Amino acid sequence: MKLPPPIEKAAGKLAELPSIGPRQAIRLAFHLVGEGRQNIRDLALSIAELGKMKSCERCFFMHENSGPLCEICADPHRAQNTIMIVEKETDLISLESTGKFSGRYFIAGEMPNTGLIEEWQKLRLQSLKSFIQKPAPEGSGGAVEEIILAFNPTSAGDFQASFFAKELGPLAKKLSRLGRGLPTGGEIEFADGETLGSALEGRRQ
Amino acid sequence: MKLPPPIEKAAGKLAELPSIGPRQAIRLAFHLVGEGRQNIRDLALSIAELGKMKSCERCFFMHENSGPLCEICADPHRAQNTIMIVEKETDLISLESTGKFSGRYFIAGEMPNTGLIEEWQKLRLQSLKSFIQKPAPEGSGGAVEEIILAFNPTSAGDFQASFFAKELGPLAKKLSRLGRGLPTGGEIEFADGETLGSALEGRRQ
Numbered sequence: 566m567k568l569p570p571p572i573e574k575a576a577g578k579l580a581e582l583p584s585i586g587p588r589q590a591i592r593l594a595f596h597l598v599g600e601g602r603q604n605i606r607d608l609a610l611s612i613a614e615l616g617k618m619k620s621c622e623r624c625f626f627m628h629e630n631s632g633p634l635c636e637i638c639a640d641p642h643r644a645q646n647t648i649m650i651v652e653k654e655t656d657l658i659s660l661e662s663t664g665k666f667s668g669r670y671f672i673a674g675e676m677p678n679t680g681l682i683e684e685w686q687k688l689r690l691q692s693l694k695s696f697i698q699k700p701a702p703e704g705s706g707g708a709v710e711e712i713i714l715a716f717n718p719t720s721a722g723d724f725q726a727s728f729f730a731k732e733l734g735p736l737a738k739k740l741s742r743l744g745r746g747l748p749t750g751g752e753i754e755f756a757d758g759e760t761l762g763s764a765l766e767g768r769r770q
Numbered sequence: 771m772k773l774p775p776p777i778e779k780a781a782g783k784l785a786e787l788p789s790i791g792p793r794q795a796i797r798l799a800f801h802l803v804g805e806g807r808q809n810i811r812d813l814a815l816s817i818a819e820l821g822k823m824k825s826c827e828r829c830f831f832m833h834e835n836s837g838p839l840c841e842i843c844a845d846p847h848r849a850q851n852t853i854m855i856v857e858k859e860t861d862l863i864s865l866e867s868t869g870k871f872s873g874r875y876f877i878a879g880e881m882p883n884t885g886l887i888e889e890w891q892k893l894r895l896q897s898l899k900s901f902i903q904k905p906a907p908e909g910s911g912g913a914v915e916e917i918i919l920a921f922n923p924t925s926a927g928d929f930q931a932s933f934f935a936k937e938l939g940p941l942a943k944k945l946s947r948l949g950r951g952l953p954t955g956g957e958i959e960f961a962d963g964e965t966l967g968s969a970l971e972g973r974r975q
Contacts, residue, residue: 571820571822571834579813581813593790595832595858595859598825609821612802614776615802616807616814617776653800
């Protein structure tokens, strides 16, 4: 038996989203019909509203400002020559929520499973390089103070970091990565060997 | 740091869907913004289209017909007095795809985890009962030929089946459940004890 066409169409679009499988998409579509017209309209509208967001010209975070820059990049109190490279928007939000960073960000985009950087990611990287090389105030005049490679502490993250270190190393006075060691609230007994090794290597006074 | 309002709103609506968690919803919203305006509009539109679907007055399956009944319930070649009770729309589609059933369906709705039937499910059940009790041609004139309780072969499904058996037993000449045994393509060596037990009990000549 064929699916009703509206279900098939909505399920097809939902299944294009990451982490939603085709069967789950069909169940979601049926569920939505059951939720009633008001709920369907609310969801459709909230999704349509996303189309109004823009990508920051400098860091590629999403924003709704009238200008080309997001709040952070447009903020004169934020150091534009200390740049934290993150993979995705949600990483930026978690890091920004610490309140401990006063530089700006650059969203590299999620690395595909192939390990190869995609064309649009190359373009982003190119725009970062030209920003750094341009003279102030449009750019950083050749080299920034520090670039923090805030990738996940995984082997994929290590690979990404080494890629960006090679590309951006000559353009920064200092390159760093996030510290590794025991997570707050963790227990030494249950920590894995890699984490304990990092905690020993990176011990503090 | 707070999420941009459109992201927060869309993520909030997405997280209301079953099987989508709040963090996944935020990632989906950011992902959508990155997909560009055309894709966002397509998804929003396909969801809005779901609002045009109606629920069949008799079996509660979704349809787009001008009348109150779905294709199956409106089909004069389908026996209206052989009713297969299913939990959800996707179960109906799988069963209908076998092409081996010429009766009609009744969608009971997914049972909540509490094990208690919800108010809207009671209303559905009530409408089925009055259909059966009404004289022909509006109803089945007191009792239908057969009611098939097509619930999952799990303990939750067994519970649902016993609930519906109690409610509908007096209204059907015959009550049945789907056969249990070895699934086609399965291997006896790896089948669990319950399945093998059912296969022995339900052996065919």
